[in-house]
Amino acid sequence: MKRIWTIMLMVSVLLLLGGCGANEKENNEAADVETLYKNKCLACHGADLQGASAPALTNLSDKYSKDEVYNIILNGVGMMPGKLLSEEETELMTEWLMEK
Structure with missing residues (x-):
């Protein structure tokens, strides 16, 4: 009987977690971009983008177009090296930074 209750509990938890993932892709992308930032950008640009x-890296949309930010991240500029992120990662980072 204990085994049946354990299985039912596990199934219930899985069903509940599955229903909570409405914006899972967006949440995962945001978490991925934040992780990318922490791993690749934070040391030079600071934890708070200041x-x-x-x-x-705050208010970039006031200074640059999306294409300009993308090209800076992808190819580098000045002392910033290029090719730190893949093209897909660069696109995600660009979108994220343009919102900051």
Whole structure:
């Protein structure tokens, strides 16, 4: 009997978790971009996007077009090296930064 209750509980939890994933892709993409930022950008641009040894990344949409930000991330500029992210990662990072 205990085994049946355990199985029923597990199935219920799986069903509940499955129903909570309405925006799972968006949440995963945001988490992935934040992880990318932490791993590839944070050391120079700071934890709060306010800059450190490199410029701040806030309000980029006031200064640059989406294409310009994409090209800067992909190809680098000045002391910033290019090719730190794949093209797909660069697209996600560009979208994310343009919203900041």
